[in-house]
Amino acid sequence: xxxxxxxxxxxxxxxxxxxxxNCTSSSIFNTWxxxxxxxxxxxxxxxxxxxxxxxxxxxxxxxxFGITRKDSFLNISASIPSDVGxxxxxxxxxxxxxxxxxxxxxxxxx
Amino acid sequence: xxxxxxxxxxxxxxxxxxxxxxxxxxxxQATTMFWYRQFPKQSLMLMxxxxxxxxxxxxxxxxxxxxxxxxxxxxLSTLTVTSAHPEDSSFYICSGDFQExxxxxxxTRLLVL
Numbered sequence: 001x002x003x004x005x006x007x008x009x010x011x012x013x014x015x016x017x018x019x020x021x022n023c024t025s026s027s028i029f030n031t032w033x034x035x036x037x038x039x040x041x042x043x044x045x046x047x048x049x050x051x052x053x054x055x056x057x058x059x060x061x062x063x064x065f066g067i068t069r070k071d072s073f074l075n076i077s078a079s080i081p082s083d084v085g086x087x088x089x090x091x092x093x094x095x096x097x098x099x100x101x102x103x104x105x106x107x108x109x110x
Numbered sequence: 111x112x113x114x115x116x117x118x119x120x121x122x123x124x125x126x127x128x129x130x131x132x133x134x135x136x137x138x139q140a141t142t143m144f145w146y147r148q149f150p151k152q153s154l155m156l157m158x159x160x161x162x163x164x165x166x167x168x169x170x171x172x173x174x175x176x177x178x179x180x181x182x183x184x185x186l187s188t189l190t191v192t193s194a195h196p197e198d199s200s201f202y203i204c205s206g207d208f209q210e211x212x213x214x215x216x217x218t219r220l221l222v223l
Contacts (some may be wrong), residue, residue: 003155009184035214039218040217042114042116042203042217043203043214045211045212045213059120063121088153088154096142096144096157096159096210096212097156097159098144098205098212099156100155101153102153103152103153
């Protein structure tokens with residue numbers, strides 16, 4: 001099935017550092033979503049973006065819907081140990097289907 | 111709000127047997143639910159879209175006779191893996207559509223011996 005290209009694949013950072021990850025697609029999406037998945041659990045929605053160019057924050061998280069509608073980025077500021085996990089972007093077009101990115105595995109060291 | 115549960119959380123079965131996984135929306139009604147499969151260190155791949163009161167829509171390459179989906183009520187969808195084989199071992203995750211956003215269940219880990 002189709003997947004979105006997400007980078008970086010993994011990140012190892014020190015607590016307090018900022019993190020940035022992005023997602024690109026060859027297709028246009030109407031909605032971009034960012035999820036976090038902890039080991040052995042389902043994804044949890046972090047941020048939803050509905051409009052090209054939109055910049056949305058949720059606490060220390062900030063995400064933007066690319067102006068071309070083919071990309072999105074997620075920033076995490078001042079990382080903490082509980083930010084550890086796998087972050088997935090997901091694009092949604094006219095149907096309800098979500099196309100997931102390949103994931104970014106984040107490890108935070110104290 | 112928008113809580114989705116799955117049962118069982120993990121299951122081990124013998125090759126050739128069938129396994130049923132339940133997905134429930136606890137505090138909302140979901141006319142549409144989705145079933146995903148996730149292999150280790152990989153992303154979620156959509157298997158099928160489950161529509162209440164009608165047949166499920168399967169993604170390309172997913173055998174509808176092997177992965178039976180029933181969505182008989184607005185709060186329950188079931189996925190039955192028939193004649194399971196070791197290659198069906200995976201993490202199965204469902205989601206329910208609430209106010210145009212998908213909320214995911216905690217997943218079911220299936221191990222076929």
